Amino acid sequence: MGRSPCCDESGLKKGPWTPEEDQILVKYIQKQGHGSWRALPKLAGLNRCGKSCRLRWTNYLRPDIKRGKFSPEEEETILNLHSILGNKWSAIASHLPGRTDNEIKNFWNTHLKKKLIQMGFDPMTHRPRTDIFSSLPHLIALANLKEFMDNHSWEEQAVRLQAEMSKLQYLQCLLQPSSGSVPTSQTSAFDMDTINLLNSLSSIKENNNNNSPNRLNLSPQLDIGAASLQSLNNSITFSHMPNLQVPCSFQTTLNSKDTIQAPDQFPSVSINSPNSPWQQLAPSSTPTQSPLSMALPPPLTDASIKYNTLGDACSTSVWPDLLLEDPLFHEIA
DNA sequence: AAGTTCGACAACCGCAGTCCA
């Protein structure tokens, strides 16, 4: 298979096309047809390689090209087709009259991919992200907490947990300044899980203010997630615990339905449409439940738990490092 | 006002497939 040598030729112009070049190319093709792309530049009087001419024509100058923003219907079509075809841009383009593969590819990379990621979907599989690393710290902390609870007296646990809560409060003070703004896509799922962990521990304390009892009633089996935390919440009493709260900008109080609506910044994606890939992803979900909610971990306890907004699990921030370097984190984890 | 950063999109690069002499 020989490679096209045309672009290697020296002396040919590269880079953006001028209106004059566009005019020459359009006039020539309208008059003669493109014929051999390799021969075209010479015949048309253009100092470009044939490949460049072909690309310019097919992606920009072709008269049937539809320019302008993608409609919600087109977005949905792209999402549907991409969930089936993957990055087969030309195949996707063939279903969208007037749109080129390049245009669709760019639109995907700059808009749709980000939307899916922000909404907690893997842009390649179109499925809710199941990044094990994002929940790992949470799970490890819970497992170790349970182990500690099992192996120590109530007095020891109370003293130690109080000390840990004080450390957490200190950590929170350190974290506060970096949380003055609304969470962005740069806020990692790791951060969110850290916040969840802080909230979980906080809720332990809150619950203890409401419940009675100097007794431990841990479930014999470690049921990671809501059940174990609920168990902790219901069974541990603390006094003089520091007030631990995540920055309010990260808090979103859920109602009893625990359904989160699609964020306002994604108005054009109709995720509930019958043809939407997200709809297909959730065949068992109730019609009123947004598939977006599938991307969220289950709420830890009830509506009193503040849950965080979605974050990009792939991105990084200084938060994880800060926490990982702290001895407290190693003690908990 | 100047410099920097960021996002959108046009254009390029290079591999792979097809055609044809």
Next chain:
DNA sequence: GTGGACTGCGGTTGTCGAACT
């Protein structure tokens, strides 16, 4: 069957304007 010419395609890079500092 072979190999060069050509085209199609997807990934990547470059450019430019807007937003931000």
